[in-house]
Amino acid sequence: MAVKKDKIRQQAMDHFIENMECTKKEVAELFGITEKTVGNWSTADDWEGKRLDYHSSPVKIKQFLQKELLSVVQGNKATLPADGISKLMSALDRCDKKADPIVVHRILKDLDNFISEEDPEFAMKCIHFHKQFLIHRINLES
Template sequence: MLQATKGGGGNNKAKKELAEKMFVEDGLNAKEIASLVGISEQTLSKWRKGDGTGKTWDDKRNEYLAAPHKIKEVLMKELNNIASGSGATIDADALAKVSKVIETLSNRTSVQVIFSVFKEFDNWMADQEPQMAIAFLEWHKRFIQYRINQED
């Protein structure tokens, strides 16, 4: 575990980044982080809430915990528990189902990304084969409209 040097002001940006990592990824509580980083719990609370323009540290922690690699980690720990003779501690079947839904949603390409890729492709194709680019352009418009209708 990393520990910041206590006292003497220090580099607040570095302390804030370290504290955020400890909170989001390591799951430490405010008291532990404040002690390790050498800041007050009040400062940590302000940092944790953010400035209102982005995600809070709690939002980031929830996303981190729901990430597929973290779900896999939880399932592997559960597998080790069961293999060592301990009983199940979580509903692994439900967790696996939720993970599958997240994976399915993550694999879906947004209309904005499709539009961006088509635009780049159309510009490239216009330099290669202008007539073919015109034909592709019409199909790209149709596909984008189809995807927009699917999302509604």
């Protein structure tokens, strides 16, 4: 029984996150659960935050802008001003070319830990290069 409820909880959360216009009441009706249950799950699992992260990711924004551009190319009237699209695409392209040094550090640390579990001797050789790469990324961001 618990497995079924966990599956419903995950499906309800996924539906809410992926469908920006969907309300918690609609989720409750769709999955046959109470609004109170949806509210509890939503609070416990931060559905609102996850929804915002999902829809504001650079990938999702690019997909939205690409749909707009494709629509214009097909002869439809633009729903967004061209100047605005240009500025947004430019900003997203700049974001794609940057890597937050804190994120790079976390990834490299995770990689070092993973390698050390498999081959500690090789991991020691990698650490030097990972530190050099991190310094390189920091210098690029400055």
